[in-house]
Amino acid sequence: MQSDPMTLTLFAPLFGAILAFLFPRAARALGLVAVLVTGGAVVWLARAVLAEGAVTLALGGWAPPLGISLRADGLSVAMLAMTAAVGLLVSLGALDALRDARQTRYFWPLWLLLLTGMNGVYLSTDIFNLYVMIEVIALAAVGLTVLSGTRAALRAGLEYMYASILGALLFLMGVGFVYLQLGRLDFAGLITAEPSGALSAALALMVVGLALKTALFPLHFWLPAAHANATAPASALLSGLVVKAALYIFLRLTTYMPLPDEVLVTLIGTLGAGAVIWGGIQALRAERLKLLVAWSTVVQIGLIFIAFARAGQVGLTESWKAAALLILAHGVAKAAMFLAAGRIKDEVGHDTIRELDKSAIRPTLAQFTFALAAISLIGLPPSLGFIGKWSLMEGAMAAGYWHWVGVTMIGTLLSVAYFSRVLAGFLRFDRVRAPLGEHQGWALADVAPLTLAVSAIGLGLLAAPILSFIELGYPFGAMP
Amino acid sequence: MTPDIIYGVTGIAVFAIGLVGALCAQDRLRRVLALKLASVGAGFVLVVAAWRAPPAAPDPVPHALVITGIVVMVSATAVALALIRRLQSLEAEDAE
Numbered sequence: 001m002q003s004d005p006m007t008l009t010l011f012a013p014l015f016g017a018i019l020a021f022l023f024p025r026a027a028r029a030l031g032l033v034a035v036l037v038t039g040g041a042v043v044w045l046a047r048a049v050l051a052e053g054a055v056t057l058a059l060g061g062w063a064p065p066l067g068i069s070l071r072a073d074g075l076s077v078a079m080l081a082m083t084a085a086v087g088l089l090v091s092l093g094a095l096d097a098l099r100d101a102r103q104t105r106y107f108w109p110l111w112l113l114l115l116t117g118m119n120g121v122y123l124s125t126d127i128f129n130l131y132v133m134i135e136v137i138a139l140a141a142v143g144l145t146v147l148s149g150t151r152a153a154l155r156a157g158l159e160y161m162y163a164s165i166l167g168a169l170l171f172l173m174g175v176g177f178v179y180l181q182l183g184r185l186d187f188a189g190l191i192t193a194e195p196s197g198a199l200s201a202a203l204a205l206m207v208v209g210l211a212l213k214t215a216l217f218p219l220h221f222w223l224p225a226a227h228a229n230a231t232a233p234a235s236a237l238l239s240g241l242v243v244k245a246a247l248y249i250f251l252r253l254t255t256y257m258p259l260p261d262e263v264l265v266t267l268i269g270t271l272g273a274g275a276v277i278w279g280g281i282q283a284l285r286a287e288r289l290k291l292l293v294a295w296s297t298v299v300q301i302g303l304i305f306i307a308f309a310r311a312g313q314v315g316l317t318e319s320w321k322a323a324a325l326l327i328l329a330h331g332v333a334k335a336a337m338f339l340a341a342g343r344i345k346d347e348v349g350h351d352t353i354r355e356l357d358k359s360a361i362r363p364t365l366a367q368f369t370f371a372l373a374a375i376s377l378i379g380l381p382p383s384l385g386f387i388g389k390w391s392l393m394e395g396a397m398a399a400g401y402w403h404w405v406g407v408t409m410i411g412t413l414l415s416v417a418y419f420s421r422v423l424a425g426f427l428r429f430d431r432v433r434a435p436l437g438e439h440q441g442w443a444l445a446d447v448a449p450l451t452l453a454v455s456a457i458g459l460g461l462l463a464a465p466i467l468s469f470i471e472l473g474y475p476f477g478a479m480p
Numbered sequence: 481m482t483p484d485i486i487y488g489v490t491g492i493a494v495f496a497i498g499l500v501g502a503l504c505a506q507d508r509l510r511r512v513l514a515l516k517l518a519s520v521g522a523g524f525v526l527v528v529a530a531w532r533a534p535p536a537a538p539d540p541v542p543h544a545l546v547i548t549g550i551v552v553m554v555s556a557t558a559v560a561l562a563l564i565r566r567l568q569s570l571e572a573e574d575a576e
Contacts, residue, residue, distance in 0.1 A: 066541075128545055135552045139559055146563065151574075154567045161560050162511055165553075166502050169518045172549060173495055176525035179542060180488075183529075 005045035006057050006070045009080060009119045012037040017112035024105040028095065031108035035091050038115060039084040046077045054473025056125075065184035070123040073473030075324060078466065079122045079248055082328050085455075086240050086335045087115055089448045093339045094233035096445035097346070103147055103231065110147070111237060114140035121245045126186040127175050127206070130249055131168060134213065138164035141242045144234040145226050156225035163212055163222040167246075170209030177202035190256040200260045206253060214246035216305060217275030220298045224282070227294035232342020235290065239297045240335030244327050247304060251320050254308075262313045269309025273407040275302025280414030284421070289341050289351035292418060293334070296377060300330045303411060307392040311399035318395055324470055325463070326388035329376060329456065333385060336452035337373035340366045343446060357425035364441035365450060367426040372453035374419040376460075379412055383456055387463040484531045491524025508567075512560045519553045 016034025020027040048055050054073035063069065072080070091111070098104045117136035124130045142164065146157035175185065181198045182189050193199060208219075215223035227239050259265055279298035286292040307322040343366035345351040348359045376383035379390075389408060396404040459466065498521055501514025523546045530542035 128548075132548060132552060135556065139555060142559060142563070151567070151570050154563060154570065158508065158560070158563045158567065161556075161563060162502065162515065165515050165556050165560070166499070166518070168552075169495075169498075169515065169522055172519070172522045173525060175545075176522055176529060176542075179526065179529040179545075183539075 004057055005041045005048065006055070006072060006123055007059075008041035009038055009045065009123070010070075010116060012041060013112040013115040013119065017109045017116065020112060021109040027105060027108040031112060032091055034112055035084070035088050035115070038119070039088055042077065042080045042084045045072055046081060048072075049074060049077050049472055050469075064126065064186040065189060068129055069125050069186075071125045071187075072123055074470040075248075075251075076122045077472075078324070078328060078470045079244065080119060082244075082331050083115065083118050083122070083241055086331055086452065087111075087237070089452050090233050090236045090240070090335055090339065093236070093342075093445065093448035096443075097232045097339075097342055102149075106143065107147060107231075107233070110140045110143040111233075114144065114237065114242065118241060118245050121248060125188075127171075127178060127190075127253075128185050131172050131175055134171065134245065134249070135168050137242060137245055138168060138213070141238055144237060145230045147234050148229065148231045150229065152225070153229040156222070156229045159222045160226040163219070167209040167212035170212065171206050174202040174204075174206035174209065177205065187252070187256050190253075193257070195258070195260060199257060203253065203257050203259070207250065210246045210250045210253075211271070214243045214250070214301055215298060217271055217278055217298065217302055220275065220279070220301075223298060224291055224294040227297060227338075228288065228291040232339055232345070235294075235342065236335040236338035239294065239338055240331045243297065243301060244331055247301070247323075247327055251308070251323060255316065255320060258316070259313065265309045265313050265316070269306050269404060272302040272305030272309065273404075275299060276306065276407055276411035277414070280411060280418065283418040284414070286418075287352060287354070289344065289353055289356070289422060290338070292353065292422065293337050293341050296337075296415065296418070297330075297334060299411060299415065300326070300334070300377065303389070303392070303408065304330070306404055306407060307388065307395075310392050310396040310401060310404050312401065315395055315399050321467060321470065322388060322391040322395055325384065325391060325467070328466070329384035329388045329459070332452055332459065333373045333376035333383070333456035336449045336456060337370060337377065339449035339452065340369040340373060340446075343443075343449060344370065347443075353422055353425065356422070357428040362441055363443075363446075365443075365446040369446060369449045369453045371423055371426070372450075372457055374415075374423065376453070376456035378415045378419060382460040384459040384463065384466075385456065387460050482533070484528050487524060487531070488528040491521050491528060493521070494518075494524060495521025497521075508564050512557060512564070515560075516553065516557060519549065523549055 013034050016030055020030045049072055056069055056071045058067055058069040098107055117133050120133035142157050142161045145160055146154050182193050212219045227235050276299050279295050283292050283295035286295055304323050304326045307326050308319050311319050344363050347361055347363035376385040379385045393405050393408055495518050498514045498518025502511050505511045505514055526542045526546045530539045532538055
């Protein structure tokens with residue numbers, strides 16, 4: 001094995017997963033070490049990318065189109081860094097949240113396998129490799145969904161499994177079409193290919209498959225139940241990280257194989273708008289806190305697709321940056337929110353929104369964390385979510401596409417409304433008067449979600465360096 | 481009609497049948513089988529991509545891809561079947 005940060009980001013979690021499965025008693029320690037080593041490798045890789053731009057590694061010395069090569073540019077490293085950082089904090093949260101021995105035993109191997117798959121997606125340079133990686137992610141993600149072992153979680157997990165396999169098969173069919181047409185599968189081959197009907201059909205198949213995997217309206221049917229019924233750390237990983245892999249592939253593919261028609265860009269934006277409005281209405285109606293948070297994921301994914309379509313076909317060279325910012329912002333904030341929701345459920349004993357303010361126990365710090373994460377998801381300054389939404393609307397205004405601005409505004413109002421349902425309950429103190437000192441309102445377990453939520457707000461102040469970093473190595477320019 | 485067109489159209493047809501089954505079937509096991517069928521169809525299309533008019537040797541790369549695809553699908557099917565079994569035994573408990 002070459003000593004290289006890219007191979008390390010793949011092999012550290014993979015070997016960690018195998019070891020954690022073989023030695024369940026040491027699973028926690030092994031898991032944390034593997035995540036830390038992965039994080040270190042990402043920092044190493046980030047330094048290399050900062051110094052020399054995009055870095056490429058031909059595995060085993062075989063160059064594409066025959067061999068498989070790994071490539072990291074600014075966008076890949078940003079996604080890797082988000083995954084590693086969110087993953088580390090969720091891992092710390094999981095130390096407290098998972099007390100059941102069986103859950104701990106399976107959580108760590110599954111989560112490390114998931115990390116391997118995610119890192120693989122962000123470093124891949126050919127579409128068959130991407131297919132294998134999304135299947136690795138799907139299997140690990142389904143495992144995490146059913147970790148709680150309840151009937152609801154199993155049913156949701158099975159539904160997720162069907163959607164996930166079907167999405168991957170549609171993607172595989174597209175891969176087959178590309179090979180029929182081009183005889184190669186690497187990104188460089190896609191960029192240089194002449195646009196043709198067969199390639200457009202292949203792209204359409206792959207995009208539908210990815211939409212199913214990332215739960216773009218109206219293919220979102222599996223997401224709310226799957227994310228709401230998982231255990232808190234699993235929900236945080238599924239909502240914060242897993243859906244981002246398919247979104248990232250979508251960003252890459254659509255820029256290497258440009259969408260053939262302006263109509264398709266508008267269609268993607270329209271589906272996003274559908275997600276924002278339908279998801280918003282469902283979040284307003286949700287009775288349980290975790291279900292509300294899951295519906296807000298549907299909304300945010302819609303928003304990311306609107307950001308992608310905000311300036312039409314000619315604006316795609318800029319629009320991907322707005323989409324990437326929203327992807328990063330949502331990853332951090334949603335992980336914080338799911339962990340906080342899990343903490344609230346743990347302390348209060350249930351997560352029925354209407355009953356939350358009637359509880360004598362007030363997990364104050366978890367509620368504060370939830371509010372901070374909501375600020376970023378609503379898009380209030382100075383959070384990263386605000387910067388993402390701002391660049392979405394700025395681009396749409398500059399291109400004269402006011403309908404996207406309108407939809408984004410409606411979505412923002414809806415998100416204020418549904419998060420207020422929860423926050424208003426947190427702020428009511430008149431219902432119950434609990435004896436003072438009986439409950440301190442915070443616990444050590446609140447540190448991980450709070451750190452995530454504070455980062456979601458604070459990263460907004462670093463938006464300029466983040467933007468210039470994701471452009472490193474010209475992610476969407478010519479490939480070397 | 482050359483063999484590649486016959487096999488290609490067959491592959492797409494098998495994939496479409498699987499797709500319809502996966503979306504429309506009610507029974508859990510049937511949906512898994514439909515997904516398997518769709519994966520066979522996708523494999524067909526990849527194998528067609530390897531075909532060259534004899535005497536030229538076929539392209540080995542798609543064959544490698546199909547084998548990988550089969551391995552992936554076997555694992556996915558195993559997971560789906562395990563989930564279905566678990567769910568069935570839990571539901572049998574509820575019924576008692």
